[in-house]
Amino acid sequence: MYKVNVTDLRxxxxxxxxxxxxxxGKTGIWRIGLSGSGNFPGRLFHDKIANVFHEQMASKKxxxxxxxxxxxxxxxxxxQSLEKSLSxxxxxxxxxxxxxxQGIHLKSFQIESLLRGFSLWxxxxVQLIKTAIQHIKNEPSMQIWTQIFLPPEKLLSATYGINSNVxxxxxxxxxxxxxxxEKKEIVITEFKGLNFGNEDDDFLQLVLYCWLIKESTGLSPRGVLFYLEEEQPAVYYQAKEITDAMNHLLAPLFKEAFLILSAYEKKEQLFVERSQNSDLCQKCPFNHSCDTDFHQKNQITERKKIAKKRASKIKSTNSQKAKEHENDEYLANQEAENAMKNVIETFQALKLPVKASGYIAGPRFIRLKITPQVKHGVIPKKIMSHAETLQLQLELQTAPLIKTQAGYVSIDFPRKISIPLTLKDVWEKGQSSRPVSNVTFPxxxxIEGQIFWANLAEPGMTSILVGGTAGSGKSVFLRSVILGLALNASPENVKxxxxxxxxxSFTDLKKLPHLLCPVLMDQKSALEMLSSIVDEMESRYRILEKACCEDITIYNKSHTTCMAHQVVIIDEYADLIIDKKTRENLEQLIIRLAQKGRAxxxxxxxxTQxxxxxxxxxxxKANLQLKIALKVTTKTNSMIILDQPGAEYLIGRGDMIIGGSVPFQRLQGAFSGKEDINLIFLK
Structure with missing residues (x-):
């Protein structure tokens, strides 16, 4: 039989x-990686305050x-008077x-720290006693205390079967x-003379004690971790949470401990995996020697695998571009890992514990994924309120965009060295997800590298609102929309x-074969054309009605003469409605097209900027379904476009957020140039 204690397993x-x-036999191992000021006299608190109290309360004396x-x-x-008296x-x-x-033997900072921890405890x-107040009042005997408090620091033992023989x-x-x-439950409390920072390890320790209690009594306790250096020290865990953790965490841990114990007692060579916690490794005094001590064989094997993989990759691509991509990927990962470490440390300093949940390094942005520790009172809103603090810590030009996602909170910020994104790159990468439609464009x-397509034939995307301040990349984005539509379909299908x-904005697009008319630059010509398009829309509805077709897609499939989609693109709507006399007419025409145009x-x-x-x-706004926000000046501007903040944190040059009829998502728009225009004429 092999023996370990809870500290060993932790x-x-x-x-x-x-x-x-x-x-x-190395000493002080349990201290490595602990977080705290070092001022709190934990042993003194355990022995002379908490233990003394619980022993007295559990005793019949x-x-x-x-x-x-x-x-x-x-x-x-x-x-109020009860709390004051008990305190x-x-x-x-x-x-x-x-x-x-003992006071004479303590330093002033230790007394101060101990007093603060004592006050929290x-x-x-007092709050625990108040939960049982009615039972205490109903039982005048002193023995009521023994029904509430059980003897502290009792040694418990249990065995786990590694296999049938061990x-x-x-x-x-x-x-x-x-x-x-009241709830008829056992409650275990573990005191920590520390602050947050090791809660995963602390929780495991709590789970181990709960397992020992369950194995000894058959009861499943709930637990409390009490951090004596925190302003809100108590972290509560329900019995179900602890039971689930027992089922998922303990068996692998017991088996790993057994393998190491067995190899050590048999004096076999140990091949032990390195910790996944890079922060712990940096604090560890054995960081530079442990690979040699425990993992040398595995390290050599791993190096061979990496070298073989890299050689294979270079050989298969055989191009400088592939090498540059590999180097860029390495730099992006390094930047993301350093930023994640910085963010975690920043929130720890702010007393807001969060967990690292991975990252994505895109061509222009990095997305850090963190999970707030809700059990410590850390909610997404608190994380979002520190955007400017992260801007300072990460040395950013603008505050990062922080949003709640499915299962995590994302922190987006621009890479130090970004990769230009061209329309050609986006077009080629997105072919597998390109919708089958004459009016689709990327x-x-x-950030994950997926191409998002707009399909104007879809009811939720038939009309689009685009907003962004000067320099946001709005006009460049509209050019990519125009060229994307032209690359996607012939002039016979899209006008x-x-x-x-x-x-x-569109001076070099005047010769596109897809144009229904020359580029319009004044209110009068725009008003006349929009009025003509509204008349065309009404005419088409009469044709569709006569043909018993719901929309032009169905009509075109059954008729030799096809109707082309018509897409109206207005670059700066605000300049178009300066004249109050024409503003009302323009608004009415746009509303009619947005409401009825799709079919x-x-x-x-x-x-608009x-x-x-x-x-x-x-x-x-209500009649333009898809909303696209590039960088705007204020939170109010973002709210007008998207109905939520965020666009004020964008950095410009095609950095955008889409919303409205589609899920809120950050995208990077593409830059289009002469090469893309030439492709259209070569089609």
């Missing part, structure tokens, strides 16, 4: 190599402290007496044990109407 969970060093506490419960008429009793019999005996105890014996002493009379690439009040194959893409309520009126 070390093994933290890092199997540290457990092996521990077996070899009558003591002055127990007498006074029972009297306070029966005499105090309200919660004074605990301070007098525990903290004051400890200071009279005292408040916790058992692992586990033992350990918990800190404190109580009974929740909007951009997600484009370009309205450019600025007169410079008739008529679509509108409206862009002034996304305010005077320009993008509620009725205009």
């Amino acid at each position: 070390i093994c969970q933290k890092c199997p190599r540290l457990f092996a060093y521990h077996l070899q 009558i003591t002055p402290m127990k007498n006074e506490m029972l009297a306070a419960v029966h005499s105090c008429s309200d919660d 004074e009793i605990l301070e007098r019999y525990l903290f004051v007496q400890l200071m009279e005996k 005292r408040k916790h105890v 058992e692992l014996k586990v033992n350990g002493k918990y800190d404190a044990l109580m009974v929740d009379i 909007i951009g690439m997600s 484009l109407v370009l309205i450019d009040p600025k007169r410079v 008739a194959g008529i679509h509108i893409i409206l862009a 002034r996304p305010d309520v005077k320009i993008v009126t509620p009725i205009i």
